[in-house]
Amino acid sequence: MRTITFILSILLLGSTVAGQNFHRRIPDLQYARTELNRIQFAPGGSPAFERFYRKLDTVILSGKGNLRILQIGGSHVQGGSWSQQLRRDLLLVRYGLDGGRGLVFPYSAAGTNTPMGYTSSYTGTWSPDRCLKTPHTDLGVTGISITTDDPSSTFTISMSERGPREWSPSFTFNKVDLLGYGNLEPIIIMGRDTVRSINATPVKGRWHFDLPRFTEEITVGFHPASQGEFTVNGVYLDNPFSGITYSEVGINGASTSSYLRCDNFQRDLEFLSPDLVIFCICINDIQGDFDPSHFISNYNKLVKMVNNANPDCAILFTTCNDSYRHRAPNRNTVPAVNAFKTLTLKHDAGLWDLYEIMGGYGSMQSWEYSGYAQGDKIHFTPAGYDILGNLLFNALMDGYWQHKTTTAR
Numbered sequence: 106m107r108t109i110t111f112i113l114s115i116l117l118l119g120s121t122v123a124g125q126n127f128h129r130r131i132p133d134l135q136y137a138r139t140e141l142n143r144i145q146f147a148p149g150g151s152p153a154f155e156r157f158y159r160k161l162d163t164v165i166l167s168g169k170g171n172l173r174i175l176q177i178g179g180s181h182v183q184g185g186s187w188s189q190q191l192r193r194d195l196l197l198v199r200y201g202l203d204g205g206r207g208l209v210f211p212y213s214a215a216g217t218n219t220p221m222g223y224t225s226s227y228t229g230t231w232s233p234d235r236c237l238k239t240p241h242t243d244l245g246v247t248g249i250s251i252t253t254d255d256p257s258s259t260f261t262i263s264m265s266e267r268g269p270r271e272w273s274p275s276f277t278f279n280k281v282d283l284l285g286y287g288n289l290e291p292i293i294i295m296g297r298d299t300v301r302s303i304n305a306t307p308v309k310g311r312w313h314f315d316l317p318r319f320t321e322e323i324t325v326g327f328h329p330a331s332q333g334e335f336t337v338n339g340v341y342l343d344n345p346f347s348g349i350t351y352s353e354v355g356i357n358g359a360s361t362s363s364y365l366r367c368d369n370f371q372r373d374l375e376f377l378s379p380d381l382v383i384f385c386i387c388i389n390d391i392q393g394d395f396d397p398s399h400f401i402s403n404y405n406k407l408v409k410m411v412n413n414a415n416p417d418c419a420i421l422f423t424t425c426n427d428s429y430r431h432r433a434p435n436r437n438t439v440p441a442v443n444a445f446k447t448l449t450l451k452h453d454a455g456l457w458d459l460y461e462i463m464g465g466y467g468s469m470q471s472w473e474y475s476g477y478a479q480g481d482k483i484h485f486t487p488a489g490y491d492i493l494g495n496l497l498f499n500a501l502m503d504g505y506w507q508h509k510t511t512t513a514r
Contacts (some may be wrong), residue, residue, distance in 0.1 A: 129194055130494035136464045136471035142496050144504045153453055157381050157419040158508040171204050172349045177383030182355025185220025186487045192351040196274045204348030206276040210339050211260035214251045219506040221267045229258025230233040236363040245284055245338040245371035248356040248364055255332035256289055256327040263322040279321040283312040288333025294324040300452045349439025360389040361403035374414035382411050382418055387425040391437035397444040402413040408452050420454035428462055429482035434467045
């Protein structure tokens with residue numbers, strides 16, 4: 106018995122060391138409180154997160170299984186720097202963890218910025234629609250759409266990261282699901298090849314395509330004989346391999362109310378079937394008069410749709426970052442942080458308290474002086490978003506190794 110206990114202790118010590126080795130280096134931010142960088146749970150822990158960590162453990166140790174993560178937010182997420190760094194960190198844990206690129210959107214056709222992890226371009230005329238006000242099209246989980254009535258219109262999505270690094274992930278795919286609806290028949294153009302959907306009509310708002318080969322780029326167009334119009338809600342890029350799929354959904358200016366305007370939000374979540382949803386919707390909710398009860402009510406509705414789509418999904422709330430409004434720190438931030446704590450207890454969720462970790466009230470000015478935040482004192486610079494990605498990764502991995510230590514006892 107003592108021998109078994111000794112061996113187990115050595116294994117747990119090795120796990121702790123390995124967990125620390127997974128950590129990404131964080132600059133010396135004297136104004137921050139990085140000692141608070143952890144995922145907080147209600148007393149007794151979170152069964153949903155235990156399920157998530159068990160699945161993560163299988164993917165890391167055996168390279169088998171598919172783990173899906175979805176991050177939802179506003180401009181912090183649409184820019185893609187934060188998401189791309191966290192995606193990069195996760196895929197570096199083990200070689201070959203590319204489980205597919207996941208959900209993307211041709212933002213250029215909507216006249217807005219594409220996340221940094223890929224590029225998009227378009228031809229023809231497209232009409233955009235967003236969830237920032239009452240939409241005139243049916244929106245899904247992306248909160249955005251583009252519509253055309255010209256069958257010669259196209260859009261292209263390429264897995265070319267802007268400003269790639271030596272350790273940037275590369276993605277290939279051979280399966281595509283086009284989220285959308287309309288009378289025009291969508292096709293995929295790959296050089297001289299034209300691929301038609303395997304289903305003649307959309308199934309739950311999706312057209313599925315099996316590509317003849319792996320690729321890093323596709324062009325979506327329409328069959329020239331078709332007539333009418335078509336609305337695009339998103340594109341899901343996949344491959345047959347095990348690993349981690351990290352998708353991000355972000356709309357500049359989006360609040361919790363914005364995503365509640367998306368009638369097909371839950372339907373698309375059912376297709377995505379995420380194992381973890383990281384909610385980062387907050388910064389736009391606190392820019393005017395802030396009502397914590399309304400904020401909590403909106404999030405209750407969003408979480409309910411996640412639970413309806415996948416009852417086993419873990420939820421992680423990230424609090425608002427410190428920010429400035431009218432040249433002073435936004436005093437709505439603390440009530441919003443307290444609202445997140447209420448939501449965490451109610452929904453068996455995790456909480457990543459970015460506000461406290463970055464230094465609390467007024468700390469955004471120090472981040473700006475250090476080159477990690479922009480002059481508006483709301484958004485971060487690319488280097489600042491890299492830090493957020495690394496911090497969140499470290500917190501997730503600490504929780505994972507704590508799970509391993511606990512379950513091994």
